[in-house]
Amino acid sequence: MLANLPAVPDLHNNGLPSSDTNASLPISSVVNLDRGDTVLLESYWRKMSDECTVVIKGWEFLSYASDLRSVCWFMTPELRHAIKRLHALVGNAETHDKHIVIGNGSTQLFQASLFALSSSSSSSLSPADIPMNVVAAAPYYSGYPVETDIVRSSLYRWSGDALKYDKNEAYIEIVTSPNNPDGSIRRPMVNNKCGGEGKLIHDLAYYWPHYTPITHKANHDLMLFTFSKCTGHSGSRIGWAIVKDIEIAKKMTTFIVMNSIGVSKESQTRAAKIMKVVCDSYENFRFGSKESVELFFEYSRRLLKERWEKLREVIKQSDDFILPKFQRAYCNFTNESSETYPAFAWLMCEKDQDCTSYLDKEMKVLARSGNRFGCDPRYARINMLTRGDDFDEFLKRLSDIKDLSCQM
Amino acid sequence: MLANLPAVPDLHNNGLPSSDTNASLPISSVVNLDRGDTVLLESYWRKMSDECTVVIKGWEFLSYASDLRSVCWFMTPELRHAIKRLHALVGNAETHDKHIVIGNGSTQLFQASLFALSSSSSSSLSPADIPMNVVAAAPYYSGYPVETDIVRSSLYRWSGDALKYDKNEAYIEIVTSPNNPDGSIRRPMVNNKCGGEGKLIHDLAYYWPHYTPITHKANHDLMLFTFSKCTGHSGSRIGWAIVKDIEIAKKMTTFIVMNSIGVSKESQTRAAKIMKVVCDSYENFRFGSKESVELFFEYSRRLLKERWEKLREVIKQSDDFILPKFQRAYCNFTNESSETYPAFAWLMCEKDQDCTSYLDKEMKVLARSGNRFGCDPRYARINMLTRGDDFDEFLKRLSDIKDLSCQM
Numbered sequence: 001m002l003a004n005l006p007a008v009p010d011l012h013n014n015g016l017p018s019s020d021t022n023a024s025l026p027i028s029s030v031v032n033l034d035r036g037d038t039v040l041l042e043s044y045w046r047k048m049s050d051e052c053t054v055v056i057k058g059w060e061f062l063s064y065a066s067d068l069r070s071v072c073w074f075m076t077p078e079l080r081h082a083i084k085r086l087h088a089l090v091g092n093a094e095t096h097d098k099h100i101v102i103g104n105g106s107t108q109l110f111q112a113s114l115f116a117l118s119s120s121s122s123s124s125l126s127p128a129d130i131p132m133n134v135v136a137a138a139p140y141y142s143g144y145p146v147e148t149d150i151v152r153s154s155l156y157r158w159s160g161d162a163l164k165y166d167k168n169e170a171y172i173e174i175v176t177s178p179n180n181p182d183g184s185i186r187r188p189m190v191n192n193k194c195g196g197e198g199k200l201i202h203d204l205a206y207y208w209p210h211y212t213p214i215t216h217k218a219n220h221d222l223m224l225f226t227f228s229k230c231t232g233h234s235g236s237r238i239g240w241a242i243v244k245d246i247e248i249a250k251k252m253t254t255f256i257v258m259n260s261i262g263v264s265k266e267s268q269t270r271a272a273k274i275m276k277v278v279c280d281s282y283e284n285f286r287f288g289s290k291e292s293v294e295l296f297f298e299y300s301r302r303l304l305k306e307r308w309e310k311l312r313e314v315i316k317q318s319d320d321f322i323l324p325k326f327q328r329a330y331c332n333f334t335n336e337s338s339e340t341y342p343a344f345a346w347l348m349c350e351k352d353q354d355c356t357s358y359l360d361k362e363m364k365v366l367a368r369s370g371n372r373f374g375c376d377p378r379y380a381r382i383n384m385l386t387r388g389d390d391f392d393e394f395l396k397r398l399s400d401i402k403d404l405s406c407q408m
Numbered sequence: 409m410l411a412n413l414p415a416v417p418d419l420h421n422n423g424l425p426s427s428d429t430n431a432s433l434p435i436s437s438v439v440n441l442d443r444g445d446t447v448l449l450e451s452y453w454r455k456m457s458d459e460c461t462v463v464i465k466g467w468e469f470l471s472y473a474s475d476l477r478s479v480c481w482f483m484t485p486e487l488r489h490a491i492k493r494l495h496a497l498v499g500n501a502e503t504h505d506k507h508i509v510i511g512n513g514s515t516q517l518f519q520a521s522l523f524a525l526s527s528s529s530s531s532s533l534s535p536a537d538i539p540m541n542v543v544a545a546a547p548y549y550s551g552y553p554v555e556t557d558i559v560r561s562s563l564y565r566w567s568g569d570a571l572k573y574d575k576n577e578a579y580i581e582i583v584t585s586p587n588n589p590d591g592s593i594r595r596p597m598v599n600n601k602c603g604g605e606g607k608l609i610h611d612l613a614y615y616w617p618h619y620t621p622i623t624h625k626a627n628h629d630l631m632l633f634t635f636s637k638c639t640g641h642s643g644s645r646i647g648w649a650i651v652k653d654i655e656i657a658k659k660m661t662t663f664i665v666m667n668s669i670g671v672s673k674e675s676q677t678r679a680a681k682i683m684k685v686v687c688d689s690y691e692n693f694r695f696g697s698k699e700s701v702e703l704f705f706e707y708s709r710r711l712l713k714e715r716w717e718k719l720r721e722v723i724k725q726s727d728d729f730i731l732p733k734f735q736r737a738y739c740n741f742t743n744e745s746s747e748t749y750p751a752f753a754w755l756m757c758e759k760d761q762d763c764t765s766y767l768d769k770e771m772k773v774l775a776r777s778g779n780r781f782g783c784d785p786r787y788a789r790i791n792m793l794t795r796g797d798d799f800d801e802f803l804k805r806l807s808d809i810k811d812l813s814c815q816m
Binding site: 104105156228233234 | 443445449450454457458462465469470473474519555561564636642644663666674675682685
């Protein structure tokens with residue numbers, strides 16, 4: 001049965017991500033840019049270490065529950081308040097008159113969304129025994145197919161590329177914007193002529209000002225965010241959904257309860273603290289604080305900008321790869337026209353039809369193949385938030401390959 | 409589709425547990441003993457507050473990964489070590505030459521187990537398109553049916569009472585010992601004549617010395633434990649599986665990754681700390697420490713013993729209810745013959761065929777009906793780990809009902 005699931009190479013590797021061995025091996029070691037780790041942002045949190053420190057006493061958080069008056073009764077009021085405050089600060093999503101549901105990462109909330117939307121379907125075109133089709137426009141996030149189909153639910157099933165969807169059956173389309181892997185800004189893509197009734201999940205994991213201009217306040221019926229990609233704290237496993245329909249919010253809550261009876265109180269407390277520190281720092285800045293600490297989104301944006309500029313410079317000098325271009329846009333958060341600096345680089349290989357194979361063979365660099373994203377293997381996804389050593393080594397090997405080609 | 413799921417009253421109540429309103433309402437308020445909260449144990453952790461304090465800096469835990477050499481690569485080495493040390497102290501489970509897999513509560517690990525065991529099935533009697541039957545002997549934990557069937561997986565399906573299972577198809581039997589709801593010690597129950605190939609999940613959530621004598625070191629192929637029922641820290645969402653077969657451990661890890669990309673690092677750190685404090689206190693005691701702090705399992709056992717004795721005393725004086733009896737057994741941990749004091753009281757009602765209805769109508773006490781456990785509604789499950797106020801009020805109302813009957 002597992003053989004029927006989409007190929008998940010790093011999980012077929014016994015659930016182990018390809019090992020990151022740079023710490024202890026010689027210069028010929030593998031540089032792993034396949035994963036989505038966010039440790040680039042650690043340097044900011046080291047500066048802010050004291051302000052963000054969380055102290056948890058032994059007797060705290062024994063109960064499953066937090067706020068029994070709330071739909072999402074395992075969510076702490078502090079985290080709920082912090083999430084709303086953060087979105088109000090950044091202006092990237094409307095939370096007024098919406099319900100917040102939290103999960104163990106937006107990964108779990110994605111699956112809660114599938115459950116909620118497929119068990120709410122009233123379409124006469126999809127009898128109870130036909131799973132709802134789940135689609136996303138290629139290149140789509142490599143996790144969607146495997147997460148959708150892992151237990152072969154009868155409620156929903158992965159049905160591939162939204163651009164090619166033409167069934168006269170109900171569907172759920174995931175709109176990821178900015179998109180993972182290519183950083184593009186997305187809209188719903190399913191052709192309206194297909195006839196089936198469609199529901200949307202907006203995965204806005206990267207809709208933050210360090211990655212992309214905040215051009216408007218997103219206001220969709222179901223929006224997913226993750227702490228991992230906002231502040232970089234991937235180990236905390238905190239995600240949240242902003243949901244318009246209370247019945248959907250209740251069903252998502254039910255799923256999270258059935259799946260894991262809620263979310264770590266320790267992580268909730270920490271996420272609330274860190275979000276508070278971010279919001280306070282901007283508030284203090286706007287009130288003319290004399291402190292010179294660089295603000296989070298500006299700091300992170302600067303780091304990403306430096307990396308993208310270095311990468312583009314190296315790529316420009318070689319014929320081997322092409323990077324996507326992005327349009328500038330006005331950012332309502334920074335109040336200026338801005339570039340886009342996505343969390344991943346979507347590399348197209350000119351030298352080989354199989355980009356990851358070329359990267360591995362020529363440079364011992366691991367990346368995630370385009371075919372994992374429903375796309376051509378000529379593409380590969382590179383993590384731009386990886387450790388500094390890894391990124392610098394990657395640039396060096398790209399340059400070396402170019403130098404080698406020139407000498408031939 | 410949700411209508412096809414087993415009735416889950418407190419979740420049909422919009423995902424909200426029945427509200428706990430004792431804090432602010434008059435004496436006629438509802439006493440909620442339906443849930444499985446563990447706040448009785450909070451008093452111990454208040455005494456140990458300083459020793460158990462955890463401090464987390466802002467820059468910690470950004471990465472998804474912890475130990476890439478381990479099968480369960482998102483598990484911290486500290487937690488793994490603490491789990492093994494705790495089991496070595498208590499002697500309730502063999503961990504040597506076994507794999508540890510952690511999850512967001514044993515709830516998530518239960519589902520990871522179903523996935524791992526059903527996707528490993530090599531039985532020629534169960535072609536890929538027949539879901540594996542999941543059974544447990546009634547009365548079984550009310551969560552199993554709903555958690556098994558929530559997304560109507562094609563890999564497995566809930567098939568009811570293990571005692572009645574007679575299909576010639578592969579099955580998974582959950583053996584919960586001590587059992588939830590009735591505290592009984594359990595063995596596999598499926599009749600071997602049924603012909604199907606069986607796999608076992610041993611849910612040992614309550615196999616700790618505060619609830620039950622530790623008569624032997626459990627050594628099954630797949631054992632589940634939860635931090636919630638061990639120390640009472642339900643809000644942390646930490647569970648662990650002790651797994652013999654590495655392929656099963658890898659598949660369970662894959663499930664947790666697909667489901668939530670791991671487990672909160674904050675919770676792992678806290679669980680490791682608290683387990684360490686427990687183990688250190690016993691070690692210090694054995695080495696003749698002069699400190700007078702009562703040890704955790706002894707303290708908790710004393711609290712449960714007091715509650716059970718009070719409850720039995722009140723029940724004895726009325727004709728309304730019957731409680732189960734348990735045999736004494738020698739506990740290898742305390743080195744003495746001991747009683748059993750389960751986390752739940754399995755009440756049988758003599759006065760009414762519907763126990764929860766009787767409790768609600770006569771006493772405004774909420775309990776969980778026997779029919780949620782695949783049993784007669786004459787039974788109801790009462791939480792023995794609930795807040796002190798709730799429990800005392802329950803005893804009072806039981807006594808009042810008895811007094812009222814006597815006067816009639």
